[in-house]
Amino acid sequence: MNFCSACGASVAYKVPTEDNRLRAVCTSCEVVHYINPKIVLGSLPTWQGKVLLCRRAIDPRHGYWTLPAGFMELDESTQEGAARETLEESGAQVRMGSLFAVMDIPVVQQVHIFYRAEMLSPDLDPGPESLEARLFDEAEIPWDDLAFRSVTLALELFFQDRAAGAPSDRVHSVRL
């Protein structure tokens, strides 16, 4: 950040009064600009035991497989955002389920939140951010071609839970 988004003057990095870390502070209107981590929302959509993955048509990780996920927008809940991303990226109609995982990834300044999702039909209609979308049995998961560590971990936890007969509302809290 170089300029104040409120008044357009340049910013300087300094520790505001009663604060304890460097912030971008406007040299003219003195507004403090806070920069905070972002939330990524995703879902684990399933249909008859298979898991829905999308192959990315955008960078980063173009061509790699991911669970439907994306940045949380204003004016939505985490569950609504996960449903929105699922529809946008795969065209799947889903009934959103319980919270599945909260994943801290401080190295990229993100928190990833995943929900379970029950597909209402196997019909898919991937949007412009996906090259394709399809359902995978556990044995078919393209482990070497997954886009993000959080996706790999979500799938590992999902199949571990299924094998162990874990409660359907179990929530994982992990740091990557």
Next chain:
Amino acid sequence: MNFCSACGASVAYKVPTEDNRLRAVCTSCEVVHYINPKIVLGSLPTWQGKVLLCRRAIDPRHGYWTLPAGFMELDESTQEGAARETLEESGAQVRMGSLFAVMDIPVVQQVHIFYRAEMLSPDLDPGPESLEARLFDEAEIPWDDLAFRSVTLALELFFQDRAAGAPSDRVHSVRL
């Protein structure tokens, strides 16, 4: 947002290509400025069955009681941030526990995440953001003088769980 924080030119609100909502886009360098919800991290610190609350020395809700909580910073996990806020606001030394609740509050563009925390001693040393900090039995909780709805709900859920003998790692997922 009126000006581009990268180059200082004015921004215009338009829907970028391949996007579906209005964004602040720089009229000069064309950077798209995304605005996303923020994460508030809090803890439920306990000592011998009592809960730690802090009375706010800052706006909003100056003078009202709250669980230790504040905005997530860069380069920390959600649990680390909850511990940081607990120390800053109360001076309590705690062992952070399991994830307690994820609360969606879209009306204020926030997601509040609470962790359980076990106090290592009853010693308190409230920082400049708190007028005072003290431990409360359930019967003493100042329900009418709590600062935020998420704090009220967290305390209600906590005491409900305790009365019901709920598992100590139960996670609440709610929308306010």
